[in-house]
Amino acid sequence: MTSVVAGIDIGGTNTKIGLVSAEGKIIASNTLSTAKYVQFPDYIDAISSAINDLMIAQDAQLKAVGIGAASANYKTGCIEHAANLPWKGIEPICKELSGRLGVPVYLENDANAAALGELKYGAARGLEDMVMITLGTGVGGGVISHGKLIHGANSCGGEVGHLRIDYSDNARQCGCGSQGCLETYCSATGVVRTAKEMYGDSKQALTSLEIYNAACSGDQTAIEIFKTVGKQLGRAMALIIQVTDPQAIVLFGGLAAANKFFMPSLEEEMNKNIMPVLRGKCKVLISTLNGADAAILGAAATIPTNVLNN
């Protein structure tokens, strides 16, 4: 029987479950509606059953489960007061699932899981010191030093979306309550804000995908919008480099696809704002994992390597 682990990515809309082989291949997967399970015990039933069904179909032996989720407390193994999940309290997901499946269960917040996934299975394989930046609806991140996640005192290590990169009085207001955060420029919503500023009233309510398509068609304003993304991301990456000096920073998420438009201004601004001795040292990589796989592999990567060898 093949030994496998399961990776579970819990999103506000869907939960992706996959069985991952020792070689890092997803051999089977399934998707459940997260939102449907308003009661936490029902959700546990559903994901336990889904994993068992996959195991039976593959005739595989389960060694461990790894979970990536928002509002995850890796220390307690609980999902705590999640804003975008149906259960609002403190839910001991690791304990519950471990009880059902009889294997150890690990939990990390989704951006940290993504960083581990990139380290174990993706563009950062073989590195010891790397940073992951996820460019999605918001901007998240995970920082790895000496091969380990920097969790920090409040599990907020790597919250690079809220690095301030604009100190002007009229710096953009961020959803977090602060001002001038990276996320106000380099998320999908940040790009839409820049577009509104740059197009003025001439165009309205463009999505970030439409702006990307416009840039691909040679629209100069759209191209300028991505230059702004690159400049602000370059500033933030310079700050990260001065704090942790990573071998590489990996970009992931929808916006990363636009890298041909933002990479030149990103590298220029990043190198301008670090010590000259560090210029050109940190690689800027684009994730090599595709979206759906990345979430499952990231979740699976939260399982410590030694667990697989037992």
Next chain:
Amino acid sequence: MTSVVAGIDIGGTNTKIGLVSAEGKIIASNTLSTAKYVQFPDYIDAISSAINDLMIAQDAQLKAVGIGAASANYKTGCIEHAANLPWKGIEPICKELSGRLGVPVYLENDANAAALGELKYGAARGLEDMVMITLGTGVGGGVISHGKLIHGANSCGGEVGHLRIDYSDNARQCGCGSQGCLETYCSATGVVRTAKEMYGDSKQALTSLEIYNAACSGDQTAIEIFKTVGKQLGRAMALIIQVTDPQAIVLFGGLAAANKFFMPSLEEEMNKNIMPVLRGKCKVLISTLNGADAAILGAAATIPTNVLNN
């Protein structure tokens, strides 16, 4: 016979050597001129003899040596191309000293050693995630996560003096070659620059100590100068918090003595520029080690704990 370790702090002018007991007490110490030993082998002779003399006088047994120095490569155990030391090449100080003294020798850059010293013997005792910022002629730092130094890919982890905290076009030029760095505001020389701007031609060539004394005497301009220090330091600390989420940031160095003048503006600016969920979480501490002891204890703290227990 008492078991001790030796801590060696190599500065451009002087080298401080101390024997440190298992309880973290400096039981004997000595100071040599660094500048006097133009030839590296002569310097090794001098520090080996100094340690042996201290050992004989104390009738102690040496278990290991730890060194803090500028331009230290902790991986190779060499001092490499030091700008402010007499030897300009790559000097294998760990290998040489270990050969002479017959014990393991460890090396870290001085700011990292200071962070370890604070963690092991000072204000950060018992913490796992902390950051040290040294406010001297320049601004240095060391970042500790999960109890370990973040060295980074190029041994530049924790170079927080070169975090950019001013993006205006006329941001101050830094000695590193970049612009708007923390160091241009929050070092002794940075304070002097601010003083020149604020006093204009009315006063000239004040030292940072004179400015501190003026603030103590109630000089409003001097007090404003330290408010600027606090504001810029608060910005940098906010950035560090967003990347590594430490339990505490410890301030060390001459300027730290002026904390009563800069702490209010520091805490205000720091909390303004981090995610609201993190506000008030990270402690700002002032080093509890005195200057001369701190350097020796920091150097001694580079020795891994398990070495002492053998």
